Amino acid sequence: MSSRIEDYGLIGDCETAALVGRDGSIDWLCWPAFDSDACFAGLLGTHRNGRWLMAPAEEVTKTSRRYWDDTLILETRFETANGAVALIDFMPPRGSASDVVRLVRGVSGRVRIMMQLVIRFGFGIDIPWVKRTEDGALLAICGQDMTVLRTPVETRGEDLTTVADFWVGEGETIPFVLTYGPSHLPVPKPINPADALQATEDFWTEWCSHCTYAGEHRDLVMRSLITLKALTYGPTGGIVAAPTTSLPEKLGGKRNWDYRFCWLRDATFTLLALMNSGYTEEASAWHNWLLRAAAGSPANMQIMYGIMGERRLLEWEAGWLPGYEGAQPVRIGNAAHAQLQLDVYGELMDAFHQSRVAKLKLDDGTWDLERAVVQHLAEVWNHPDHGIWERRGDGKHYVSSKVMTWVAFDRAIKSVEQFGFDAPVERWRVLRDEICRDVCEKGFDARQNTFVESYGSQLLDASILMLPAVGFLPASDPRVLGTIAAIEQHMMRDGFVLRHDPREISDEVQPIEGAFLACSLWLADAYVLAGELDKAQALFDRVVSVANDLGLLAEEYDSGLARQTGNFPQALTHIALINTAHNLSDARKSAEKPAMQRSK
Structure with a gap:
């Protein structure tokens, strides 16, 4: 066993x-x-x-x-x-x-x-x-x-x-x-142990001597940074989501995926974690990997790539392996690479903008790619997609996806305003406002006083917690406060945040998986922006308390079994831990303007 x-x-x-x-x-x-x-x-x-x-x-x-x-x-x-x-x-x-x-x-x-x-x-x-x-x-x-x-x-x-x-x-x-x-090749030569x-x-x-973080839980932040460095493929700068495949999100379940690839979804979070901790060289390498991977037609941009930037990540099953504690199938490769996920365009644009603000040296072709991305997004932002959680089946109008298309236009506009690039900025402002109205009209449920998973749905989704963090609406907005309250009421189990609404009945989310640790930290970030520092600290402490004795965290946590689940160690969890630690530390130093807001 x-x-x-x-x-x-x-x-x-x-x-x-x-x-x-x-x-x-x-x-x-x-x-x-x-x-x-x-x-x-x-x-x-x-x-x-x-x-x-x-x-x-x-x-x-x-x-x-x-x-x-x-x-x-x-x-x-x-x-x-x-x-x-x-x-x-x-x-x-x-x-x-x-x-x-x-x-x-x-x-x-x-x-x-x-x-x-x-x-x-x-x-x-x-x-x-x-x-x-x-x-x-x-x-x-x-x-x-x-x-x-x-x-x-x-x-x-x-x-x-x-x-x-x-x-x-x-x-x-x-x-x-x-x-x-x-x-x-010849047998490798021996080394001196x-x-x-x-x-x-x-x-x-x-x-590790280059780390600039000096706040609380420095040992856990440093361990998370070391883990992030260990998950970086040195020759290219690509960062894998995890070094494993098919560790189940639900023990004994079928949601077993290969995470040994690089997701654009994690781009901005990763850059912030590295840059804010003093690792500009790694941040530059990650940016350059992003630029190479996304090069080409924006219409063909994928949600994930291989460590060298490979695009075909064909999925197959290793039928001879019984799976972790019997969780089958064991999957190699990831078919979700071919999905349309509109949020990745926003992540890419945000990552490039944050890099520019942080004065990272960018390739001369970066802005040309950004213009092409925004031009393409102007044509497809209102299409259904598969969302941040890579749902398989028919697409929907996911709120978090639409918000990230807003982010793409917002960061493009800010780049023009701050760095003097040539672009049709007035047209972009019109589209940015149109997306904002669309989301607020169709993605907000007035009866529940909360943003929802997708247009027309009454269900929630943990990714909507990122609305204040990306600058879509301030944390003081009643709709954001209502969303936080709804998440607290419907999406929490034993003090941790679930990724999917437990009221949903579908083959994909039932039986309910463990709590998603990065989402729990996103709620802590929302608390920081709302000025609820004590609640943010309590939630952060709860998440880090389930790290193993070495400070490592998987994707999810099954509070009923008191066990970690999902691929391990999970880059997104450790990235979220680093960023929330920074947010708490900065907010306590200056409660007026938390440094984590991404809409600079």
Whole structure:
């Protein structure tokens, strides 16, 4: 049986990432990149679908774990009757190859350790050919993939598994290094584990030294920033939504999606989180990724792209994997990439405007793309779409989508006003006002005194919480206050905000999924703008209280089961945590003008 989602820790090298269980098992790793096939897929199946276990071969009386200060070096400590041992896991900043390093360090006494390495390429189905090299390393090859294991410990094969048993005493450190390389190239050269550990520590310590956030919960904000950096594909600057696929939004359910791609939806939130925390280099890289990915005809712009900017993210099912705790199907790729979601145009325009305001150096072609986007949006803003939550089926006139089309025109107009660009700004002002009237007339339910999910609906949707944050209406507007009150009445469970209205009965949202953690933080942001700082702080504290012992958060939280659900760790959740922490900190310094308002 898989570990609970929150029982995993994250290690990575800014090109891919692995999940390490509290039990010492690496149950998920896609190699060589985030969107590659997994060679350890035990997370979505059993140990026979691939894992790498390192743990005491005797009863463990206590387990604890931590990250080394501000790094992505994970230490898990096991205590037994005979002594204690520390397992240090990390992935060094990538050199000529990608490595996973596991150091078994004796803390006290003498402990017997077992190692089980099950490599299964192709998402847990392809069994490699294994042989020894001349220098004693263990080589595994299947198709395009190759791994090499180097360790001073003697290993042997048992039942298509590489195993070892060894003792570690106080003061001893025994290294294991697993390296990936393309099978058609020479075997990757060995690295020095001690030097790699120092280089990894130096890399993260130096990176974290640039953080400018000095408010409350700095440890959680820093951990969220490290997580965001770990989910960044270094060569392109693209940021994946999560390093996993098909972790269920509802345990045992069918809403299992592949999140190993880059969403335009997260663009502005991501830029604000990075820029406000002092990471302008990462913000610039993200902006440049956005510009390259969205290049071309605005009519063909997608809601998400691959880490290199790929556009075809074809969805298929890995039928041989039973799924996390039986949640099927296991999906690879994401068919939602082909949906029309009008909100992404607003996110793109907002992201570019915020970059300009923050004085990031932008490509000369950025404004030309923005003009083309707005020109296209003038023709399609009133079309139905699939909304921010990527509903499958017929499109609707989603309120949040329409609001983000308003944002697109608003930011384009502000860019003209502030930076002197040439554009048909009067026509854009007319369209901006027309969209505002349309939303207020058709997307507001006067009887309930709230904005709703879509035109003509009486149901709510958590994305409407962003109306004041994007500057569509001030938080003091009675309609916004009514919307907040309606969300509080109908959309909250055990103090957390649901994404979909629980009064809706449909195959897509029933049985009801867990609370959406980013949405809970969006409500906290709305409280900040409304001057309700104590309510905002209480909600923020409630969300961070469900982070695991390492400070990591998934997409959702099932309060009934007290478990995290959805893909993990989730970039959008950590981005929202960073931004809400900034909003609270800035608002307490200056209650008159919270810095989080995006309509600069």
